[in-house]
Amino acid sequence: MQHTSTQDTLVGLFVASGIAGLFFLALQVSNLSSFTAHDTYTLTARFENSGGLKVKSPVSSAGVKIGQVSSISFDPKTYESVVKLSIDKQYSTLPDDTTASVYTAGLLGEQYVNLDAGGSDEFLKDGGNIDVTNSAIILEKAIGQFLFKSAADEKK
């Protein structure tokens, strides 16, 4: 086949646009730019009920995403849900009396872990435990309790 410099240019353009497409997908479309593999440290929180929390659910504090859930397991001794959170290294100054709660974003939205900073001077270290936790609110349970309570009120 005859080769010309036009052909070279066309191939160059093709490869460049293909790579540009890949970069576009990586940076513009995916979450690569917003939360890349920063150094993280791990905290453990034990919940009575972690509800619909999933691995990779966001962990946020004051509404800002600071990490994600790295694993969820069931402890057969204490019957609790053990949730490991990997938190970005740059937020390493969480007090050791921080409260972890499972909240829902929006009415039907996904669940996330919210960390409320306490007032202690000691900071949580890598592998540390969050002692104060609030379980997920299970909608069925809440509605059930509400109905039960209003029925009991009516009887009086």
Next chain:
Amino acid sequence: MIELLQNLGRNTRTSFTKLGRGTFFLLQTTSGILSVLPRPRLLLNQMHSIGVLSFLIITISGLFVGMVLGLQGYYILSDFGAEETLGVMVAASLVRELGPVVSALLFAGRAGSALTAEIGLMKATEQLSGMEMMAVDPIKRIISPRFLAGFLSMPLLAALFSAVGIIGGQIVGSGLLGVDEGAYWSQMRANIDFQDDIVNGVIKSIVFGFVASWIALFEGYDAIPTSEGVSRATTRTVVNSAFSILGLDFILTALMFGD
């Protein structure tokens, strides 16, 4: 009855023999890739005829597929008041499935059939035997550069398809239908994972590129050297590539996206 069994046995045996020849051919081709590297000009020519010439069909189809996804997604999502998630829907379906699969099908139809016809004709006109007479290995000179070019072009084409499709979805979604542009992109960025979605999509397209170029080249190389044989081989390329791509897509999806 006996004849039926005989036919069945013969057909099974022929197809296994063909698979064996195909595997042997693949091994020869991959080992020939090393001798392509010192001669990049061969590869460049093939990148032109396989990649550059498929560029237009891939980008235009990508644009329209993305626009259709934008329209259909909007109609369904607006029933639930969830138009903002249009971006996620368009991007996820393109990056995970439609990008690799549709561009591989187009690739098999556009580039694969051309490869088969070209090599089949080379065989029919005894060009391949001529090369052997001149002590030039046709696998190294003809097949391997084409294989490498197909293998390299496919991921680029699939990425282009997805990228253009996402932009097409955005044009329809926020340009015509009034979805908020910021929500389109930010929801997409929040929900599309680099590792799970983009990388897996690229892996898929690499696998499809490998399989589609293998089938196209082997069918051409294995064609009966008559005009009818070449035409049959071209048909088989498109049919077999489509089967393998869709079948492999199921297997890869089951492996990759099981949560």
